Amino acid sequence: MHDLLITDAEIYDGLGGPPVHADVAVQGGRIAAIGKGLGAGRERVSAGGLALMPGIIDTHTHYDAQITWDPMANPSPALGVTTVVMGNCGFTIAPCRPADRDLVMRNLTHVEGMSLAALREGIRWDFESFPQYLDGIEQRGVGPNVACFVGHSSVRTYVLGEDAARRAATAPEIAQMRAIVVEAVHAGACGFSTTTSLQHNGENGIPMPSRLADDAEMQALCGSLREVGRGVLMMTKAGSTPVAWVEDLAARAGRPFVVAALLHNNAAPEASFEDLEHIGQARSRGHRLYGAVSCCPLVFEFTMHEPYVFEGLAAWKPAMTVHGEDALRLFRDSGFRAAVKRELAQPARRMFNGEWEKLFVTQTRLPEHRAYEGRPLSALAADSGKHPMDVLLDLSVEEQLDTLFTGTLLNSDEEAVGRMIRDPNSLLSLSDAGAHLTFLCDAGFGLHFLGHWVRGRGLMPMQEAVRRLTSQPADAIGIPGRGRIAPGAYADLLLFDPASVGRGPARRVFDLPAGASRLNTPSRGVHGVWVNGEKIADAAGIAEGARPAGKVLREFAA
Numbered sequence: 001m002h003d004l005l006i007t008d009a010e011i012y013d014g015l016g017g018p019p020v021h022a023d024v025a026v027q028g029g030r031i032a033a034i035g036k037g038l039g040a041g042r043e044r045v046s047a048g049g050l051a052l053m054p055g056i057i058d059t060h061t062h063y064d065a066q067i068t069w070d071p072m073a074n075p076s077p078a079l080g081v082t083t084v085v086m087g088n089c090g091f092t093i094a095p096c097r098p099a100d101r102d103l104v105m106r107n108l109t110h111v112e113g114m115s116l117a118a119l120r121e122g123i124r125w126d127f128e129s130f131p132q133y134l135d136g137i138e139q140r141g142v143g144p145n146v147a148c149f150v151g152h153s154s155v156r157t158y159v160l161g162e163d164a165a166r167r168a169a170t171a172p173e174i175a176q177m178r179a180i181v182v183e184a185v186h187a188g189a190c191g192f193s194t195t196t197s198l199q200h201n202g203e204n205g206i207p208m209p210s211r212l213a214d215d216a217e218m219q220a221l222c223g224s225l226r227e228v229g230r231g232v233l234m235m236t237k238a239g240s241t242p243v244a245w246v247e248d249l250a251a252r253a254g255r256p257f258v259v260a261a262l263l264h265n266n267a268a269p270e271a272s273f274e275d276l277e278h279i280g281q282a283r284s285r286g287h288r289l290y291g292a293v294s295c296c297p298l299v300f301e302f303t304m305h306e307p308y309v310f311e312g313l314a315a316w317k318p319a320m321t322v323h324g325e326d327a328l329r330l331f332r333d334s335g336f337r338a339a340v341k342r343e344l345a346q347p348a349r350r351m352f353n354g355e356w357e358k359l360f361v362t363q364t365r366l367p368e369h370r371a372y373e374g375r376p377l378s379a380l381a382a383d384s385g386k387h388p389m390d391v392l393l394d395l396s397v398e399e400q401l402d403t404l405f406t407g408t409l410l411n412s413d414e415e416a417v418g419r420m421i422r423d424p425n426s427l428l429s430l431s432d433a434g435a436h437l438t439f440l441c442d443a444g445f446g447l448h449f450l451g452h453w454v455r456g457r458g459l460m461p462m463q464e465a466v467r468r469l470t471s472q473p474a475d476a477i478g479i480p481g482r483g484r485i486a487p488g489a490y491a492d493l494l495l496f497d498p499a500s501v502g503r504g505p506a507r508r509v510f511d512l513p514a515g516a517s518r519l520n521t522p523s524r525g526v527h528g529v530w531v532n533g534e535k536i537a538d539a540a541g542i543a544e545g546a547r548p549a550g551k552v553l554r555e556f557a558a
């Protein structure tokens with residue numbers, strides 16, 4: 001008697017093979033057999049011809065904090081995701097000395113848009129080292145399977161303390177950081193992550209610690225994976241960081257390297273294609289680089305209380321240290337405005353590039369401003385004869401910064417995004433699930449890919465799309481036995497209807513610690529999600545009383 005039998009399914013194996021109509025038997029958390037007449041099952045699911053694929057593997061999440069109070073990693077499993085990779089961009093919460101906890105939380109709240117109140121109330125600080133962190137989340141249980149990078153900024157803060165965001169490291173400090181990275185990967189980290197992105201700033205606009213690393217430090221820490229012989233490198237790079245430099249780091253380590261975040265930018269429309277081309281050249285030289293791309297437009301919902309979208313501008317710097325009345329004063333200041341407008345007029349590869357026609361007023365506070373709702377800043381500027389930046393700041397100041405805006409910042413050119421997704425050197429990724437919670441929710445990127453890109457736009461055949469969401473990311477990160485439906489593989493499964501699969505509209509919910517809000521999206525066309533053979537979600541979301549059946553992954557391919 002099998003534990004679970006799913007009958008009458010159209011099976012996509014995750015390896016790119018054509019679909020096969022058959023039954024799947026699960027025993028002890030693994031796939032026991034695929035075929036017909038497989039016998040009886042304690043739990044029996046008739047798929048009625050629906051599609052069955054391996055669960056989605058999300059290689060770019062930031063659940064590191066959330067998973068300590070929410071083992072289910074909401075909402076990812078409800079959106080078909082059975083494995084999450086955390087600790088991207090170098091932002092982990094381990095290792096962390098007790099004295100540095102508040103600093104780490106204040107940086108996280110800024111860089112990843114997590115509510116500070118939620119972090120202070122929510123995080124279970126029952127660890128100091130990275131191995132202790134993995135043990136802690138394993139003991140509490142995890143809903144999806146979890147792999148975790150050890151993050152550069154955490155390691156740097158652990159060794160340099162407050163100086164981590166101020167200066168280069170000394171040789172002994174580099175040696176100490178290197179030992180921590182090696183220890184973490186031996187204990188089960190899936191690799192080492194870092195960032196050079198100008199968008200990544202902590203509290204008061206101070207760069208995230210890893211941005212202070214010099215070449216010697218980057219080479220030592222990335223190169224340390226050669227000594228371990230396993231693990232993946234991951235970097236969110238600044239637009240100006242050359243792929244050749246990343247390739248050199250990959251070569252020193254002899255390990256795969258995920259290069260993020262390749263988002264299409266209308267101000268530099270060829271830049272991400274050039275990166276992908278350089279990544280392809282590196283691959284042809286035997287260096288396993290992957291370009292992390294997204295299938296979602298980067299849509300931010302924000303107020304000027306947290307103007308993250310503008311923080312990649314050098315002229316925005318003074319705004320990052322002021323709050324309350326001081327912020328209002330600065331936003332009124334004509335010198336500040338002039339500097340911002342001047343910089344915006346210079347095309348560059350950054351998050352916001354003056355595409356005012358894609359930035360809308362979503363919700364106003366004052367009744368006399370209601371007519372602005374739903375209108376782009378470009379139109380309001382034309383009506384008033386003002387610069388759109390002045391429109392945005394005037395309106396925000398009048399409303400005590402409560403005006404809600406929605407902007408499509410990057411990845412808005414579908415033709416270009418389709419080309420990037422199809423590029424053989426790209427890795428479908430970048431959901432940022434668990435981060436930017438007040439701004440966006442792309443945790444359902446996989447369902448969006450299957451619905452919008454495959455059904456809607458016919459970008460690629462379903463079997464290839466499924467491969468891109470399952471075995472390809474599993475193999476890139478070196479996760480064994482997952483991302484495929486094959487005898488012996490782990491039974492991480494997603495049952496869905498190809499005719500309706502997708503993600504619903506974003507809604508704001510208030511279920512974080514301290515009542516903080518986040519954006520969420522419902523699934524469409526999801527009929528069941530299993531992790532290691534146990535059902536965790538269905539059409540209504542995460543199943544009532546579902547057990548955290550996931551595993552903390554610690555074994556990765558050499």
Ligand SMILES: [Zn+2]
Nearest residue numbers: 062088089432
């Ligand atoms: Zn990230």
